[in-house]
Amino acid sequence: MSAGVNLKELAAELKLSPSTVSRALNDSYEISEETKKKVVSMAEKLNYQPNPFARSLRENKSKTIAVVMPERMSSFFAKVIDGIEEVTQQHGYHLLVYSTHEDVEREKKIVNLLMNGRADAIVMSVSSQTSDISHLTRLHDRGFPLVFFDRICPDIPTTKFITNDYESSFEGTKHLIQQGCRKIAFLMLSKELSITKERYRGYLDALKSAGLSPEPSLHITCAHEEEKNIEAIRNMLLSKERPDGIVSSVEKLALATYHAVKRTDIKIPEDLKIISFFSNLSIAGLLTPSLTTITQPAFSIGEECAKMLIKKLTKPRQPDLPNQVISIPSKITIRSSTIAV
Amino acid sequence: MSAGVNLKELAAELKLSPSTVSRALNDSYEISEETKKKVVSMAEKLNYQPNPFARSLRENKSKTIAVVMPERMSSFFAKVIDGIEEVTQQHGYHLLVYSTHEDVEREKKIVNLLMNGRADAIVMSVSSQTSDISHLTRLHDRGFPLVFFDRICPDIPTTKFITNDYESSFEGTKHLIQQGCRKIAFLMLSKELSITKERYRGYLDALKSAGLSPEPSLHITCAHEEEKNIEAIRNMLLSKERPDGIVSSVEKLALATYHAVKRTDIKIPEDLKIISFFSNLSIAGLLTPSLTTITQPAFSIGEECAKMLIKKLTKPRQPDLPNQVISIPSKITIRSSTIAV
DNA sequence: TTGTACGCGTTATCAG
């Protein structure tokens, strides 16, 4: 099909044995400089490319890392992958990328497929449906290198990368309160998710420390279709208990809120202030009014995941990935959507 | 590390030879139903997973497709990949994904790495810098299955998937003219790109058929940093030759235009109308005013690319990918940014 | 119906 020559043919051309050629190409100390030169130049001339599968079979590693995440159409995940790729590419690693589309069954299938060694490690952010984590436990129990980011599994003892969810949610909520909000809604993906729990906790604690009490009807969980989310938010905005502030724990629901507001007479920030965890800064600035964001360090999170794995995979006798949560802080950028008027 | 048992161990457990087990698992006609049952159930019990590299080495195929594209932070490319994955996953194929970041050098490196057989085929959209296409020619000349989408290489005789660039650009420009525009600007990525050329041609022909003449100072090429694009567009908007309409041949520059307009007193659509090739419909509706779009069928494009390749890869003696351009039409959605007032 | 032997392309071990 595609390839040029293989090792044996290259060796024949050079009138050397395959093993000598292999060593020369791998820059072994036991080969003379002279033959190394000859071998390398002939390899280039004949465009020799080592067969990755033969090598993987022999060495029992694939030089490949798998990324499993809930969706692609999100600037957060896109940036994380960019960060991962930036690091892995420098080390000659390849990236298999999978989207679960927020579906646990798909997530399980993908994870099970990856257990056969096709990838040397997995970087993962779980689906919003994931509550049974047996597929992930099994993976980890077998010693498969696994790191989580953003939507983590606290119960699996490995390294996880997150942003300071609790604190930034607390600060974001506090900011709304300082701007005069008294009835603050909270928008979330599923309640199962680690990020939801932490961000919710931050929100609740901020309310509490201001003497405000949470109102259950103002806590909205994400549905599958965008349209349903928009309508749910709109209904909330028009209800008796209507909020004067919103904390959105996820990008998608902030956009849904803007859509919902468009369908009412409500004005941001006059009648309603909103802050959201968000990664697409260009869009945040273009929304009308521009959106106050809790900006997650997506690219850095990706880089850190990759660095951690590369260290584990390239150093010979590396210990297991430590059971720790590494937090990279978000930054709140105040724009028009929360300005008191 | 990770795996369970291998074929030999599984065979030993069953007191059968590896070949029998192999055949049983591959549902060979020469194995009795009875032993098949036994083998399969034991395989499940011991969680047998065939080693993908041994198999790839043996069969000389990887069950992997590579996707090479210019950037990840674009709803267009994200949707295309979703479409590709939808099809490939059903056929048990895996996806290696690479971003060139619009850098030819990176593109070359990636393509060269892929020549060693790590992937069975490549789906590709070239970088805006790509003018020397020798790396791609070489790939194709070796018989490597390759399809292009969106940003194609016309000179490489293989299958390409695009949208009806010329026609939709023509129609989009015509729409602006009908709404009263007389001085229409054209925003593009690099002039080298296939999509630029086609969309530009459609734009020019629409002007011509309305008796309008193009104004070179209104043709803007994309720079690398977003900020530069914004400033370039702003300067144009404030110049003597200022346009009353804009055709943006790419999503990114439509957003830059909105940013630029924010920095002036210009009003859309009163003083300036804008239409853009665009894929993120949710965002298009949220911009103020909402953006009239030429909506590219990104997901379908991805699906079609994948179907074409799967057919080529799975049918035994499939002919080469035909040298043809397959066009899937875009749809113009008129929103506020082009409403005459 | 099942088992034996070989090869896919590498790299590592052991001789020379």
Next chain:
DNA sequence: CTGATAACGCGTACAA
């Protein structure tokens, strides 16, 4: 310094 040989795990032609 270099060459012969075995092994990674699988699938298949050939034998029984």
